[in-house]
Amino acid sequence: MSRIHNVSKLAGILRGVTIAAMIVLPITITGGLLTTPLLPEALSGDFTVSPDATRGQLIAAVILNLSNPLILLWTLNEMRKLFGSYVKGEILTDHCARLIQRIGKGFLALAIVPFILRPIQVVLLTMANPPGERSISIGLSSEMLFFALSGGLIIVIGWAMQAASDVASENRSFV
Amino acid sequence: MKEVEIIVRLDVMLALRKMKSRDLAQAIGITEQNLSLLKSGKVKGIRFETLAKICAVLECQPGDLLEAAVKT
Numbered sequence: 413m414s415r416i417h418n419v420s421k422l423a424g425i426l427r428g429v430t431i432a433a434m435i436v437l438p439i440t441i442t443g444g445l446l447t448t449p450l451l452p453e454a455l456s457g458d459f460t461v462s463p464d465a466t467r468g469q470l471i472a473a474v475i476l477n478l479s480n481p482l483i484l485l486w487t488l489n490e491m492r493k494l495f496g497s498y499v500k501g502e503i504l505t506d507h508c509a510r511l512i513q514r515i516g517k518g519f520l521a522l523a524i525v526p527f528i529l530r531p532i533q534v535v536l537l538t539m540a541n542p543p544g545e546r547s548i549s550i551g552l553s554s555e556m557l558f559f560a561l562s563g564g565l566i567i568v569i570g571w572a573m574q575a576a577s578d579v580a581s582e583n584r585s586f587v
Numbered sequence: 588m589k590e591v592e593i594i595v596r597l598d599v600m601l602a603l604r605k606m607k608s609r610d611l612a613q614a615i616g617i618t619e620q621n622l623s624l625l626k627s628g629k630v631k632g633i634r635f636e637t638l639a640k641i642c643a644v645l646e647c648q649p650g651d652l653l654e655a656a657v658k659t
Contacts, residue, residue, distance in 0.1 A: 585631040587621045 416501060423498030430492045434485060441481050450474070455537060459549060464540035473536050476529045483525060487518030504573070504580035513570030520563030523556040590658040595628045597652055600645050615640035 448454050450470050452461035494511040502508060527550075534549040601608060612622040615637065624630050638649055645652075
């Protein structure tokens with residue numbers, strides 16, 4: 413009983429933190445978008461953006477950049493729902509197991525989506541360069557690896573939790 | 588092999604002992620709702636612990652409460 417109490421107590425705190433992150437993240441991104449001028453220099457990172465890049469290409473690159481925060485927001489929302497269920501004392505349920513799996517998929521997407529979008533962004537932002545100076549960049553960062561492994565782990569835990577919820581459900585049908 | 592089902596005869600024992608379901612539920616520490624489900628056989632199983640408590644309160648044997656009958 414005290415374990416369930418501990419889960420509910422910690423989940424309450426984590427739900428608060430998650431909600432705070434869900435509020436802060438969009439504000440920070442909106443602030444960044446409004447204060448940063450849409451210039452090639454502002455988008456340059458480990459590669460040089462073509463100075464002749466069109467406004468449309470710059471906007472497309474920014475939109476592609478927004479995919480990760482959107483996935484993160486969705487994952488945070490699933491985490492908020494999970495912590496909410498834990499606060500209510502619903503722990504070994506099918507609903508919670510499915511939420512854990514969705515969180516895992518969110519983490520996995522945070523690894524896969526940048527891996528796919530990064531080369532597209534580089535192509536977009538260097539397309540205006542003369543032939544021979546255009547580039548494509550494919551890379552795997554430690555962050556991507558971390559999210560991929562964490563996502564895989566969380567999905568597996570979600571499957572295990574689904575098996576546990578089935579056992580708990582069967583146990584409940586015993587008097 | 589014949590198909591056999593388990594029939595719960597708890598209502599018969601309760602009638603023989605002139606005991607109400609509510610009193611039995613209180614004595615063995617389960618809810619009336621769960622006892623009602625047990626009486627109607629709508630449960631997947633019964634724990635030995637619960638069975639032992641029922642037998643102790645009703646002063647009977649597990650065989651007095653459960654019966655194996657061939658499915659028709």
